[in-house]
Amino acid sequence: MSAPLLSIRDLSVVVRGDQGPRTLLDRVSLDLAPGEILGLVGESGSGKSLLCRSLVQLLPSRAISVTQGEVRMGGRDLLALSEAQMQQVRGAEIGMIFQNPSSHLDPLMRVGDQIVEGLRFHRRLDRAAAKAEAIALMGQVGFTDPPRQFAAYPHEFSGGMRQRAMIAVALACDPKILIADEPTTALDVTIQAQILRLLMELRERRGLSIILITHDLGVVAQTCDRIAVMRQGRVVEVGDKRALLARPAHAYTRALIASHPSMPVTNECSEVDDQADEAKVASLPPPSAVPARPLVEIDDLHIRYPLPGGLFGRRRSFSAVKGVSLQIRPGETVGIVGESGSGKSTLARAMLGLTPIADGHVTFDGVTLRGQPRVALAKIRHQAAMVFQDPFNSLNPRLTISQTLTEVLRVQGKVPSAAIPARVVELLALVELDPELAGRRPRQLSGGQCQRAGIARALAVDPRLIVADECVAALDVTIQAQIVALFQRLVKTMELTLVFIAHDLAIVRHLCERVVVMHHGRIVEEGPCAEVFERPREAYTAALIAAIPDIDPERRLLAPPVEKLAS
Amino acid sequence: MSAPVSTQRVNRTLIAGLVIVGGFVLAALAAPLIAPYDPIFQDGAARIQSPSLAHPFGTDNFGRDILSRIIYGARVDLQMAVIGVFFPLVIGTVIGAIAGFFGGLIDAVLMRLIDIILAFPFLVLMLSIIAILGPGLSSFYIAMALVGWVSYARLIRAQILVLKNADYAVAAVSLGFSRPRVLFRHLLPNSVAGSLVFCMSDAVLVLLSGAAISYLGLGVQPPTAEWGIMVAEGQAFLSQAWWITLFPGLSIVLLAFGFSMIGDALGEAMGVHE
């Protein structure tokens, strides 16, 4: 390795709290070589973002401070610089892009002006030259019509284009190092693939060094040269990408790799996936001989939301679901996948009678929702339950877990009141939640614990059907793997029918027998998981699969062509 | 994070607010015990006396002791603030919850009604209603109930509209909970925090309005001791006897400050921004 461009030595960061100081970063040492992409991997709370913030002295609170260590760059210790000197480093030497471009771009300022700001401040260009340069930069990061888009506001762009805008804003200061903090986490996979591709191109073209912070080992495997794994403020393992992924030395790295939901393909794909694969095989229910009556039958379903505005004349509406037909048989495990805006969540809610139907039919166990709404709803409410994406917001914040479960049991009336406390304990055991936690409120629990409580609440109905809407999307990978394993066990032991909605194809691949791919409110493809994922018939499905960053560096990710900008 | 520091500050603010408001409540309750003089007793020999040991806040043009009048005045002003907040709070919460939860025609009609009431400047509508009902404290309460519910209704409605789409509300519906149960057990308890905080700033507003209306001569009638009237009575003697006007005004400021501090502390503790 050549002489490092940036060298972090024994960096420790501490927060002063009421119970004395707490160490957030513990003697972290890392090097970044010129032109290198270093992946910084870890779960939430591992300190990976904080590490990058402390490099440029942008700590999130006054209570947090660097206690020891140094950060050497170009013969200086960055930590010893004054605020004025630091301003010359920020942006001009070390640039940053962030997870959520929508909140990091100034909503009141034209995108072009935000790029111009850095050009004028750091590179001292005059207004005209700055504008010309900004337009050139916008072209470089993939804007289709820079002169026109220069004058647009951030909200007029899609998430992917906003991230490109933020990259352009960072590049305008002409940094040597770019810190990318979860730059693709909020994006759809196909867009993620494009942004990652762009970052790699920029590295080639500008000789940029990049620190890529992510929780997704697949992203790292596809883009980085070296990987540093962080946990609880420490770097547990650093090394060359291939070596580290093939022979992880630290137990935590091994756990992280094992939890990563990857697409199992032909055998070459190593030992790391075995565990998950076995679980999947075991979870497959015995193939049903008799085709039973479908539990849920959806026939040419249309769902429209009215759009605000349009006081006079035509009332505009947005079609979320356009003519979907689908049958779900009892005991089946069906995955519904698609990118944001594909209508998958709307479809899920329609199945449970939670959203008005514009046209078509939803039939639950032989009763149609529009034909006999009362009977059908009563049936659905007693036989189906939902698990939500956000583990905190799906539980009433004022009620303890046991109050929540008790209420459901009482309203459902399937368990005699005397038996309710015992049933609550049983439910908690079923989702592997410590009974000690029953008296806590959602805010006092972790995300994974909350999600288990959410599943327990669904199970309290004693349902035949569970609809899980992106229920692992907000969780760390290791927790994700645990929840998926929990679902596998529940499905196997309880004769449940599971509709599992996710944007993550790999998880669906592990968990479900059948998959339904949605795009723009329509079903583009459906069939048994193995078939659809290995031999997708539709180009869209193929693109979706190809865009998943695989943990195996040899299976390159394919970015679909640049999204067409809606004008 | 800096949580402990700010919790400490919140507690200090809350305690200070409670001490101030509590002090006035105690003074009002124990008025006959602690007031040195009868609030409406006119001492012809002690007219317009500047503050002294015998009369710490001085006397007015009828020779009445200002301090005693302020202590008795606390009864009226506190009562105005409490009743003036209570009825609008209850009426507004019910109306706002119904409008937000059921939506549709009920919501549309109630919202138009609110738009119309809000089109009138608050004090102008209050004064017009009082003009018709005739001056007096009960007119003030009626006018307050007719006008004041609007803010609470809007607050609660907005909260309910947001929470109606919260996952736990959708979950409650999907679990077969009845509509009243969803509204009263799940939505309402989670949406009142904002109104409870607003109550405190509203108490300030009501206190100031009540005093202003009395100052204009349309509220409590003389010779009852009330801070707004006392300011009005001192106005004519402003240049020669500042104390007649100053002390009742300061009492209003202090009580209002107490309410504001409680409101601030509650707001920060509950994470509510006005």
Place this chain on the structure above:
Amino acid sequence: MHRYSFILMRPLQFVPVVFGVSLITFILVRMIPGDPARVLLGARATPTAIANIRAQFGLDEPLWLQYLYFLRNLANGEMGMSIVYRIDVLRLIGTRIEPTFALILCSVLLSILIAVPLAAIAARNQGRPVDHAIRFVSTFGIGFPPFWLGLMLIMLLAVRFPIFPVSGYGETLGDKLAHLVLPALTIALSLSTVLLRSLRAAMVDWLKSDVATAARARGMPESIVFWRHVLPNSIAPTINLLAVNIGWLIGGTVVIESIFALPGMGQLLVRAIFSRDYMVVQGIAMVFACATVLVNFLADIATVAADPRVKL
């Protein structure tokens, strides 16, 4: 649709509001106990005059028909006669608009001049003594009764130190402005506390926001972060707050004009209430209500201009 096309559409939404306002003022006056004609004309009214009024307003007709008559008269620009001034209510109000309008304008400008710099100082020194001091003063200031504050200002700046006139309104522009200083200051001190608190809170939030962090990460000095990113984003929501408070502000002028003897609509309203000049009360309530609707409309335009995301 163009972002500003609501300017053409919105006035149509005022129609139901203005109808509602007229209905409420109509009901208010009809609720007065006793014979409306006698109430409207006062005790000295001749039987002929009472008969005329009865005919004019159709007081023997059913209530809904009376309301239609009332609307018809309104459409002709007639709100009835003032029993005290013996002239048409609308013309009477017309002579009183200028001082009220000038007072409100000066108060708003003055309160912005007070609130914005103080909020900026407090927010940029969050948690430091300056911030605590400014917050303390603003929390304290919210509880100042305007009528009392006005009297204190008179005592201090007109009586003790005769810098400004005690009361009344002038003839020339300079004279008028001199007379407006104290009343406007009284209102501004109250209004600015409300603005200050909300503006400071918004600024503190935006200083901690991702937008500010991103700007700092680009090496922007704190002054650019504040003036170019934090301030514009904090002001947008305050426009709305100002509009919401305009109703409160107009109410405040009622009291303030009475204290400072400013010959405006507020003073007229208070006098009309005491002299039971109900047609004037009704007229002023309607004019004030329409003005509030108009101000909110202007605030909507300002909000759309300040924030490119807002669509109405």
